[in-house]
Amino acid sequence: xxxxxxxxxxxxxAEAPRAVAAVARGGxxxxxxxxxxxxxxxxLVGLFTRAVGADGSGVVFTGVALFTILSNTCKLxxxxxxxxxxxxxxxxxxxxxxxxxxxxxVLPAALVSTAAxxxxxxxxxxxxxxxxxxxxxxxxxLVRLFGVFLPVTTVGMVLLGAxxxxxxxxxxxxxxxxxxxxxxxxIALPVAFLLPSLTALASAWLLPALAGAVAxxxxxxxxxxxxxxxxPAAGGTVSWRTFWGFAAPRAVSSVFDISAVWVGVILLxxxxxxxxxxxxxxxxxxxxxxxxxxxxxxxxxxxxVSRLLAxxxxxxxxSLHRVSTCWxxxxxxxxxxxxxxxxxxxxxxxxxxFVRGAPALVVLCAASMVNVAVGNAQTVLLMAGxxxxxxxxxxxxxxxxxTVGVLAVPAWGVLGAAASWGAAIVVENLAAALLIRWRLGFxxxxxxxxxxxxxxxxxxxxxxxxxxxxxxxxxxxxxxMALGMCVFAxxxxxxxxxxxxxxxxxxxxxxAA
Numbered sequence: 001x002x003x004x005x006x007x008x009x010x011x012x013x014a015e016a017p018r019a020v021a022a023v024a025r026g027g028x029x030x031x032x033x034x035x036x037x038x039x040x041x042x043x044l045v046g047l048f049t050r051a052v053g054a055d056g057s058g059v060v061f062t063g064v065a066l067f068t069i070l071s072n073t074c075k076l077x078x079x080x081x082x083x084x085x086x087x088x089x090x091x092x093x094x095x096x097x098x099x100x101x102x103x104x105x106v107l108p109a110a111l112v113s114t115a116a117x118x119x120x121x122x123x124x125x126x127x128x129x130x131x132x133x134x135x136x137x138x139x140x141x142l143v144r145l146f147g148v149f150l151p152v153t154t155v156g157m158v159l160l161g162a163x164x165x166x167x168x169x170x171x172x173x174x175x176x177x178x179x180x181x182x183x184x185x186x187i188a189l190p191v192a193f194l195l196p197s198l199t200a201l202a203s204a205w206l207l208p209a210l211a212g213a214v215a216x217x218x219x220x221x222x223x224x225x226x227x228x229x230x231x232p233a234a235g236g237t238v239s240w241r242t243f244w245g246f247a248a249p250r251a252v253s254s255v256f257d258i259s260a261v262w263v264g265v266i267l268l269x270x271x272x273x274x275x276x277x278x279x280x281x282x283x284x285x286x287x288x289x290x291x292x293x294x295x296x297x298x299x300x301x302x303x304x305v306s307r308l309l310a311x312x313x314x315x316x317x318x319s320l321h322r323v324s325t326c327w328x329x330x331x332x333x334x335x336x337x338x339x340x341x342x343x344x345x346x347x348x349x350x351x352x353x354f355v356r357g358a359p360a361l362v363v364l365c366a367a368s369m370v371n372v373a374v375g376n377a378q379t380v381l382l383m384a385g386x387x388x389x390x391x392x393x394x395x396x397x398x399x400x401x402x403t404v405g406v407l408a409v410p411a412w413g414v415l416g417a418a419a420s421w422g423a424a425i426v427v428e429n430l431a432a433a434l435l436i437r438w439r440l441g442f443x444x445x446x447x448x449x450x451x452x453x454x455x456x457x458x459x460x461x462x463x464x465x466x467x468x469x470x471x472x473x474x475x476x477x478x479x480x481m482a483l484g485m486c487v488f489a490x491x492x493x494x495x496x497x498x499x500x501x502x503x504x505x506x507x508x509x510x511x512a513a
C-alpha cells in the first residue's frame with residue numbers, strides 16, 4: 001500500500017461531512033434566495049397582469065423569453081466551465097490559473113453577446129416575427145430595448161458563475177435571486193400605476209441587470225482578494241482547448257435548457273394568442289417556484305462535486321448526491337402535490353382569466369415530480385466532465401418538446417405547451433439519471449431516499465383527501481396545508497436520522513450562532 005493509499009481513508013472521512021455541511025450551508029442560503037425569488041417574481045407577474053392584462057403581459061414576457069434565451073446562449077457555457085475548473089485549480093494548484101480562466105470565459109461571451117444584440121438593434125424582422133400582434137413600430141422599439149441590455153447581462157451572469165466557483169452561493173443569491181427580483185418589483189410598482197405601457201414595464205424588468213453586472217464584478221474581486229495573492233501560472237494548468245472542449249457542449253445544451261422554459265411562450269405568441277402566452281407565463285412562474293429548492297441545492301452541490309472528483313473522492317461525491325437528492329424529494333414533492341391539488345386557487349391570484357390554465361399546471365407538476373425525484377443528475381454529468389453527454393440528453397429532450405409543441409399548441413393552446421414541456425422534462429431527467437447510475441456509478445436510491453419518498457407520498461395522500469372533500473377552493477387549500485404540514489412535521493421528527501435532518505439543523509444552528 002502506498003503512502004497515498006494510507007492517507008486516503010483519513011481524507012475520505014473528513015471530506016464527506018465537509019462536503020455535506022458545505023451543501024447544507026449553501027442550501028440554506030440558496031433556499032432563502034429561492035423563496036425571495038419566488039415571492040417577488042410571483043408578485044411581479046401579478047403586477048404586470050393586473051396592469052396590462054393577459055395580452056399585454058404576454059407581449060412583455062415574450063420579449064423576456066427571447067432575451068433570456070439569448071443571454072443564456074451567449075454565455076457559451078463559460079459559467080459552467082468556471083464552476084468546473086476553478087474549484088479544481090484552487091484545490092490542486094492554489095488558484096494560479098484563475099486569471100487565465102476568467103479571460104477565457106469573459107471575453108468570448110462579451111463578443112458573442114454584442115454580435116447577437118446587433119440584429120435586435122438594427123433589423124425589424126425579429127420584432128415583426130416575434131410580436132405580430134403589435135404595430136410594427138411598437139414591436140421594434142420593444143425588441144431594441146432588450147437588445148441594448150443583452151451584452152451587460154450576459155457578462156454579469158458569467159461573473160456570477162465565477163463567484164460560485166469559490167465555494168460560496170451568497171453573491172449569486174444576493175444578486176440573481178434577491179437583488180434583481182426586488183429591484184424589478186420596486187421599479188415596476190410606480191410604473192404600473194403611473195405609466196403602464198409595455199415599453200415602460202419591459203424597462204423595469206431590464207434595468208436591474210446593470211446593477212447586477214456591477215455587483216457581480218465587485219463580489220468576484222472580493223472572492224479573489226479573500227483567497228489571497230497567488231503566483232502567476234506558468235502557461236496555465238487549463239488550456240483554451242480544454243476549457244472550451246468542456247464549455248462548448250455546455251453552451252449548446254444551455255440553449256436547450258433555457259429554451260425549454262421559454263419556448264412555450266414564444267410558440268403561443270406566434271401560433272395562438274398573446275393572452276395564452278400570458279397565462280402560460282404565470283403557470284411557468286408557479287412551477288418554477290416549486291423547483292427552487294432543487295436549484296438552491298444545485299448551487300451548492302456543483303462546486304463540491306467537482307472538488308471531490310478532482311481529489312479522487314468518488315465515494316464521497318456519490319454520498320453527497322444521495323443526501324442532496326433525499327432533501328430535494330423530501331421538501332419538493334409535497335409542494336408540487338399542493339400545487340396539483342389546488343391549481344385553480346393558485347392561478348386565481350393572477351386574475352380570473354388565468355384559472356383556465358389549471359389543467360396545464362397539473363401536467364407540469366406531475367412532470368416536475370419526476371424532475372426532483374432524480375435530484376441534480378444533470379449537475380453530476382457536468383461536474384464529472386461529461387458535457388457532451390449532457391448535450392445529447394438536452395438535445396433529445398428539446399426535440400421532443402418542439403415536436404410536441406408544434407403539433408399540440410395550435411389545437412390545445414396552453415395545455416399543449418404544458419404537455420410539450422412536461423414530456424421534455426421527463427425524457428431529460430430520466431435519461432440523465434440512467435447515465436449517472438450506469439455509466440458513472442452514482443446511485444440515487446438508499447434508505448434515506450426511500451424514507452423521503454414515503455413521507456412525501458403520505459403528504460400527497462392527505463392533500464388529495466382535502467381536495468376531494470373541500471374542492472379546489474381557498475378553504476380547501478387552507479385545510480390541505482394545515483393537515484399536510486402536521487403530517488410532514490411529525491414524519492420529519494420521526495425519521496430525522498435516516499433523512500439526515502440533524503445535519504441540516506446543525507448547520508442552521510451554527511449559522512445562527
